[in-house]
Amino acid sequence: MTPNPILGCGIGLRFQHIDQILADKPPIPWLEILSDNYLTPGSVQQDYAIEIAQHYPVTLHGVGMSLGATEPFNDEYFQRLKALADQLHPAWISDHLCWTSAHGWVSHDLLPLPYTEETIKHVVQRIREAQDRLERRLVIENVSSYLQYQESALTEWEFITAVAEEADCKLLLDVNNIYVSAFNHDFDPCRYLDSIPIERVQQFHLAGYEDKGTHLLDTHGHPVSDSVWGLYKLALQRFGALPTLIEWDNNIPSLEELLAEAHKATEAHIHAFA
Amino acid sequence: MPLLELQHSLISALFQRDQLAEAAKRVKAQGSLSSEQRVGIYRNSAHGILLDCLESLYPVCFELVGTEFFGRTAHNFIDQAPPTSPFLADYGAGFVNHLAEHPALQEMLWIVEVAKLEWARHAAWHTVNQVASDFAQLEGLSEAQQAELRFQLPASAHLISSNTSIHSIWLAHQEEYPEKPQFEKIDLQEAQQVLLFREQRRLHQTTLSTDDWAFLQAIQQQLSMGELAEQFADQLPWLFSVAMQEGWIYSFTTTPPA
Ligand SMILES: [Fe+2]
Numbered sequence: 340m341t342p343n344p345i346l347g348c349g350i351g352l353r354f355q356h357i358d359q360i361l362a363d364k365p366p367i368p369w370l371e372i373l374s375d376n377y378l379t380p381g382s383v384q385q386d387y388a389i390e391i392a393q394h395y396p397v398t399l400h401g402v403g404m405s406l407g408a409t410e411p412f413n414d415e416y417f418q419r420l421k422a423l424a425d426q427l428h429p430a431w432i433s434d435h436l437c438w439t440s441a442h443g444w445v446s447h448d449l450l451p452l453p454y455t456e457e458t459i460k461h462v463v464q465r466i467r468e469a470q471d472r473l474e475r476r477l478v479i480e481n482v483s484s485y486l487q488y489q490e491s492a493l494t495e496w497e498f499i500t501a502v503a504e505e506a507d508c509k510l511l512l513d514v515n516n517i518y519v520s521a522f523n524h525d526f527d528p529c530r531y532l533d534s535i536p537i538e539r540v541q542q543f544h545l546a547g548y549e550d551k552g553t554h555l556l557d558t559h560g561h562p563v564s565d566s567v568w569g570l571y572k573l574a575l576q577r578f579g580a581l582p583t584l585i586e587w588d589n590n591i592p593s594l595e596e597l598l599a600e601a602h603k604a605t606e607a608h609i610h611a612f613a
Numbered sequence: 614m615p616l617l618e619l620q621h622s623l624i625s626a627l628f629q630r631d632q633l634a635e636a637a638k639r640v641k642a643q644g645s646l647s648s649e650q651r652v653g654i655y656r657n658s659a660h661g662i663l664l665d666c667l668e669s670l671y672p673v674c675f676e677l678v679g680t681e682f683f684g685r686t687a688h689n690f691i692d693q694a695p696p697t698s699p700f701l702a703d704y705g706a707g708f709v710n711h712l713a714e715h716p717a718l719q720e721m722l723w724i725v726e727v728a729k730l731e732w733a734r735h736a737a738w739h740t741v742n743q744v745a746s747d748f749a750q751l752e753g754l755s756e757a758q759q760a761e762l763r764f765q766l767p768a769s770a771h772l773i774s775s776n777t778s779i780h781s782i783w784l785a786h787q788e789e790y791p792e793k794p795q796f797e798k799i800d801l802q803e804a805q806q807v808l809l810f811r812e813q814r815r816l817h818q819t820t821l822s823t824d825d826w827a828f829l830q831a832i833q834q835q836l837s838m839g840e841l842a843e844q845f846a847d848q849l850p851w852l853f854s855v856a857m858q859e860g861w862i863y864s865f866t867t868t869p870p871a
Contacts, residue, residue, distance in 0.1 A: 378700055381741035383814055403699040409617040416699045441620035444695045446627055447666075447704075448659040450620075458616060485658075486640045486651035488619065524643065553645050554654065 345369045345396050345430040345542075348583045348604035352397075356594045357387050364394055367598065371584050372427065374401040378419040385423065392427040398478075398542075398584075399429040400511075405445075406465050406479070407438035407452045417472045424473065431541065433478035433511045434469075436462070436499060453488040454498040459505065466506035478509040478541045483516035483548075483557035485523055495520065496534040503539045510535065512578070513544035514571045515563065515586075519555040528570055532577055540578045545571060545604060546586040560589030562600060568607065575611035583608075626652050627659045628695040663691045663704065670705045671731045673786040674712070677724050686715060702739050706732055723777035723801050730779045730807065733771040734818070737811045740769035746864035748857075758867040762838040767863040769811040772821075772829055778803040780820045812860055819859075828852040829861060835870045 347368035352360075354376070360367070370391060377388045391397065403416055424432060437449040452458050470477050481499055493501075503510050512535065521528035547561030563571075563585070571583075583604045587597055619639055626636035633652050640648035667687045668675050675683045690711045696704045709732055712718055713725045754762065766772075773779070778799055785796040806826040809818050821829065831841055842849055856862045 375699075375701060379702060379739055379741065382739055383742070383811065384739075386742070386814070405699070409620060413699050438620060440699065441617070441624040443697055444624050444628060445697060445699050446624060446655075446659045447662050447696060447701055448627075448655065450623060450655065453616065453619060461616060485654040486648070487643065488639050489641055490615070490619075490639070491641075553650075556654075556658075 345398060345582045348585070348601040348608070350597050350601050351400070351584060351586045351588075352388075352391060353587070353591055355591050356597070357391065359594050361387075361390055361394075365594070365598065367395055367601075369396040369398065369430075369582065369584075371398050371400045371586075372429070374399040374420055374423060374432070375403050377423055378416070380419060380422055385426070388423070389426055392429075397427055397429050399424060399427065399432045400480075401432070401434045402447070402449060403439060403445075404434040404469055405439040406434060406436065406469060407450075407458070407462050408440045408465075409438075409461070410440060410443075412465075412468065412472070413440075417469070421473055424475075431478050431509070432473060432475060433480055433542070435480045435482050436502060437482045449482040451482060451484040451486065451488075452498075454491040454493040454495060456492070459498065459501045462502050463505040466502070466508050470506070470508065476508055477506075478511045479503065479506075480511040480513050480544065481516050481520075483513070483519040483523075483555075485554055485556075487524055494526070494531075494534075495524075496531045500535060500539075504536070509541035510539045511542045511544060512540055512574065513546070513586075514574050515544065515546040515548060515567050516557060518564075518567045518570050519548050519557045522555045529573060532570070532574055535578075537578055540581060543571065543574060543578075543581055543583040544586055545583060545600075558589055559586050563603070568603070571604070572607055572611050575608060580608040580611070623652065623655070627656050628692050630656070630692070660688055660691050663696065664688070666701060667691075667705050667708055670735050671708065671728055673731060673783055674724060674728045676786050677727065677782075682717070686712065702735075705735075708732075723779075723782070726775045726777045726779050727782050729775070730773060730783055730809075730818075733773060733809050734816060737769040737771055737809045738816055740767075740811060743768045743863070748865070751865070754867060760837065760839060761867050761869050763835050763866050763870065764832050764838075764862045765864045765866065766829060766833055766861060767810040767812070769809075770829075770833070770861070770863075771807075771809040772826070772833060773807045773809065774804070774826070775807065776804050777801050778805050780805050780807050780818065783818070808861065810861070817860070824848065824852060825855065828856065832856070832862065 349369035352370045352372050372388055377384045435449050439446050517528050517531050545563045546559045547563055548555045549558045585600045622636045625632040633649055636652045637649040640651050642648045664687050690708055694707050709728045712728050718724055781794050781799045784790055784793045787793055806821045808821050
């Protein structure tokens, strides 16, 4: 089965909206399913995801691969994810350029990597292995970050570019994450965008952050900020009108409000080239 | 390997406050935030994710003990038992025991009973789908098969016997039940037997009479039809028909239990 094409601006599927979406089948260009919430085989959650995928083009987006970790991959995680993908036929699977596990513990939070040549080698080999396990090319997302390691010798854009080129994977550019990290680490977000190879980018994420005074926090609990819309416009001009997705995980609004935010992204697509 | 050491150090700081300073040595101080504050942002964020998870698992307990107590207890639990599985649905079972050992709850162990119910609801919701038996096939059983006939509750079923009125307390905290009991009027000392199970996309939660409870327990213990007849005598047809009607019996087998 060939997955339906992912075009335009979609939304992340959240439990709160599933019944409404299945009942009303509103026109939504595509939906991103958070794979980690649907990994119990034969569960009611998977039933929902399968039904959604019968009506909408979907992608799978996860937080649990722990691509940057040093301990071996969790076999069961990959088996379950592959089985889910075999049922849903997502257009692609994405996860983050980060790590979430060490010392037998799992943070369930996206932790940044040190940007060094050694880390590049390590992560490239891990992404290749993940791609082999899932039998498809992965799409890797930049995370927002609140710290930089003493040993980091490269910029984040140098690091992510090298990883994508050497692992031959695609990139999901989270424009909000770039903005948040740029503020937190005092770099120019436009420089970041301008350094990413155009042909590597597959998708954009947009989300809302919270201003904590000393730093910006990527909470996914607010509308997309004006400054991120501005950066998004530059991203569209550089990379083209790529599929875009609104992420909203806290203070989740009504489906209508969420779709209105996605509609704003569609309008940005139109105006970016006007 | 330096990366392994770095990750070990950082994740330790997420779940052990006294490791923050050590992890901060690997982190740059930038702007108005010290390196320790920067690691602290991640500690708060990792704890926040797990706190949200515990709140969604134990919403009634959360209301019963209040935001502050729940938060403090949850943060202690998170540090004592960090997640070890990439499947977040596995996290939080141990919170029930953590509450049970809390000195402040020793006179209010009924709250722990409600926590047990809430975890069972989560477990029932996550139990995998199963195929119901075709009960029409019961008619064609041989005598030997009939002797070994055993019934089964849904795989998601939880039978919970409590010395407190967990079902009523739970109901009193549900917004969507218009005829919910008033919490102030509930007799906390009233023992309740509760059955929980998932049917397709619905979770059923109901109290059971003493007879129904005993019958479903016998089913769960895999008593054969002959043994059930012995134990429940002339009550059996009635108990059986109620259980079938309510969807409490989901399948049967004619092979002896292993
Ligand atoms: Fe994102």
